[in-house]
Amino acid sequence: MALFESFFNSLASPELYTLIFTGVFLLYCARYRLLTRPGWVVGISLAIALFFIIGAQNHDFMTIIAKGDNMPIVIMIFAVFWCLSLAFRQAAVNDMRIEKGEPPTEALDSNKKVLVWPDLIYPEFVCTVLLTAIFIAWGIAVEAPLEEPASGTRAPNPAKAPWYFLGLQEMLVYFDPWLAGVVLPGMIVVGLMAIPYIDTNPRGNGYFTFKERPFAIGMFLFGFIVLWVSLVIMGTFLRGPNWNFFGPFEYWDPHKIEPLVNVNLSEFIWVGMGNTRLPDNPLIREAPGILLILAYFVITPALLAKTILKKFFHEMGFARFSILIMLLLGMASLPIKMLLRWTINLKYVVAIPEWFFNI
Amino acid sequence: MATSEASQKQITVMNPDKVSRRGFLGNVLVGWGLFLAGAHVGLLGCVRFLFPNVLFEPPQSFKADLPNTYAEGVDERFKNTNGVWLVKTVSDPLSGRPADAGMFALSTTCTHLGCIPNWLAADLKFKCPCHGSGFRMSGMNFEGPAPRPLERHRIAFADDGQILVDKSQKYQWEKGQWINPESFLKI
Numbered sequence: 001m002a003l004f005e006s007f008f009n010s011l012a013s014p015e016l017y018t019l020i021f022t023g024v025f026l027l028y029c030a031r032y033r034l035l036t037r038p039g040w041v042v043g044i045s046l047a048i049a050l051f052f053i054i055g056a057q058n059h060d061f062m063t064i065i066a067k068g069d070n071m072p073i074v075i076m077i078f079a080v081f082w083c084l085s086l087a088f089r090q091a092a093v094n095d096m097r098i099e100k101g102e103p104p105t106e107a108l109d110s111n112k113k114v115l116v117w118p119d120l121i122y123p124e125f126v127c128t129v130l131l132t133a134i135f136i137a138w139g140i141a142v143e144a145p146l147e148e149p150a151s152g153t154r155a156p157n158p159a160k161a162p163w164y165f166l167g168l169q170e171m172l173v174y175f176d177p178w179l180a181g182v183v184l185p186g187m188i189v190v191g192l193m194a195i196p197y198i199d200t201n202p203r204g205n206g207y208f209t210f211k212e213r214p215f216a217i218g219m220f221l222f223g224f225i226v227l228w229v230s231l232v233i234m235g236t237f238l239r240g241p242n243w244n245f246f247g248p249f250e251y252w253d254p255h256k257i258e259p260l261v262n263v264n265l266s267e268f269i270w271v272g273m274g275n276t277r278l279p280d281n282p283l284i285r286e287a288p289g290i291l292l293i294l295a296y297f298v299i300t301p302a303l304l305a306k307t308i309l310k311k312f313f314h315e316m317g318f319a320r321f322s323i324l325i326m327l328l329l330g331m332a333s334l335p336i337k338m339l340l341r342w343t344i345n346l347k348y349v350v351a352i353p354e355w356f357f358n359i
Numbered sequence: 360m361a362t363s364e365a366s367q368k369q370i371t372v373m374n375p376d377k378v379s380r381r382g383f384l385g386n387v388l389v390g391w392g393l394f395l396a397g398a399h400v401g402l403l404g405c406v407r408f409l410f411p412n413v414l415f416e417p418p419q420s421f422k423a424d425l426p427n428t429y430a431e432g433v434d435e436r437f438k439n440t441n442g443v444w445l446v447k448t449v450s451d452p453l454s455g456r457p458a459d460a461g462m463f464a465l466s467t468t469c470t471h472l473g474c475i476p477n478w479l480a481a482d483l484k485f486k487c488p489c490h491g492s493g494f495r496m497s498g499m500n501f502e503g504p505a506p507r508p509l510e511r512h513r514i515a516f517a518d519d520g521q522i523l524v525d526k527s528q529k530y531q532w533e534k535g536q537w538i539n540p541e542s543f544l545k546i
Contacts, residue, residue, distance in 0.1 A: 243491030260502035
């Protein structure tokens, strides 16, 4: 038990957790034909369940998962895995059929018709009754996680967002509020709406496949699984008092000391490397960061269009490709900034608090 | 032409009380006008709510006891009632007068997203529970995402020798306002 706890606590540093999560995600995408076999899905589900059952012996971990707020997260972990497995299983079957020159399974029953009543309404009605019963039982059995009366002068410690917003709260740790609270969520919504206009490839329409659309599906799932679901899990199990990182089996000590002296890029450049004091003019002071951001959004697309994504550039044309790349770079900026914060304590690339402008 | 007239006649026969185009537009105009006028009256009523008759808020400017009732360090007695930490220090280089001992009033609002940080006396820092921003006793930000230090408020002596804090005045370090003599009370 002690070995089990210390093992998972040692994996719970944010950079290691994110690397392992990303690695597992990539492995799943690479080996989806094997890992979505029913035996594997059952085996992995049992392994996750076993982790929670053994973990629940630990008082600190039990306190987290027994909280009414966090039960949906445990359910979410299983639900996401099963939905992913279901989709990838059908994709695996179709990909194998397409390789053999057969049409996807969806083509076989495209002529089949079902009656709305009873074939459609009846199962829906049964689901409605079942879910209502489950929610009533849940609502009676589990106490609502109410806290002390709200006060304008005191915040609970840690002050956690509702579980579905924990990813957003985690983003706010690394960016200025106007970026993480307005620009990035706006880009996510607008970007999702823009997908039908950017992606005109007809393959994969109406049937499950992964082999024919690895880039499109992989990128979407990276954004959803690695940059949202994993942050919700991190916010639930790894964030404790004072918003410090804790292992899942670690006592939430509000006086845990974590030296987090953060440094702006301008201080790295001028004080660290140039050995001078910061220039007084904010524009000169932040010039390295501004140039870096410009390079990231101007030179990277040009380089990608010439090298790895050459085919995309020719197929999509300049306008579509530019929008795609801007959305991808915006998405990639989150893990980049997170890793820089965790590894070299970088605070802001561009930091102009005088004008309330920080990136 | 003939067919058009014929069909026109047919329509008139079918709808004896046909509304003319001009009459219809007139009705639309009156209807929309009334609706918009009503909506604006409602909007004015909403604006009225921005100016309540009674405000259950502590006054922005308040007296904060005599200076000799304070020990060196951070004092939390006015945190819950007035949203201010009073800090007594032997030297505060950030206010431009390192040789003077004195006091200053720190706002209890985090400069990242407006949560209320906690004063951790053992760690000698303010720490925000929402996103982990940390501030030194001077208010200077040093960890987490907060982009700028906590704000200071105007502090002075009242006529009776008590400390007077005025929250309507704020002094921001990043704008070079902490060297303002009104943001630091020499004792």
